[in-house]
């Protein structure tokens with residue numbers, strides 16, 4: 001597995017060596033500054049590659065395209081190990097997640113380390129959720145074709161406490177309860193309240209927990225990916241650097 005992965009890395013490295021990147025600020029080709037051996041920890045062991053650093057002297061911009069391409073950040077947890085640690089953080093409090101990381105993955109990491117990884121991936125997931133909401137809220141967006149779609153209730157949740165106010169719409173029109181009952185739709189909020197318990201309470205409302213708005217938003221975005229069976233999407237999202 002490790003050997004197969006290493007040979008894949010070498011194919012990427014050979015491709016990247018051929019092309020000098022263009023400076024994103026001025027558009028001029030960048031100069032190769034140096035090439036150094038970089039190694040990093042993947043899920044199945046240590047990988048390495050000769051990585052070139054490019055610079056644009058006038059703009060003082062530098063980059064290592066091969067590492068960007070591979071999603072590797074030297075000195076930081078990235079790639080598949082980062083996704084696994086974030087996965088633990090979505091289901092368990094940070095101190096417990098750190099202990100599970102030791103038992104399941106053989107990784108020694110502090111609760112703070114787990115928190116940092118979850119925040120960086122959670123920010124990426126939250127960006128995606130926000131972009132998706134903006135897209136669907138924009139009337140100019142092309143929606144999915146509706147001719148063949150099954151009859152469905154579009155559901156919106158307003159507020160995020162246990163007394164969430166739940167509002168329903170069908171095709172953008174306001175709730176008409178009697179009509180929906182006739183059509184056989186459920187109009188109760190029980191399903192939503194139960195989802196709320198599973199999505200939010202089970203992870204966020206445990207003894208002694210306090211949350212910052214940003215911290216909760218990021219972890220919630222990760223938890224939604226997990227519960228919606230979209231976790232694999234995370235492989236395509238770039239980890240966000242947090243100041």
Ligand SMILES: [Zn+2]
Nearest residue numbers: 023026056059
């Ligand atoms: Zn430049």
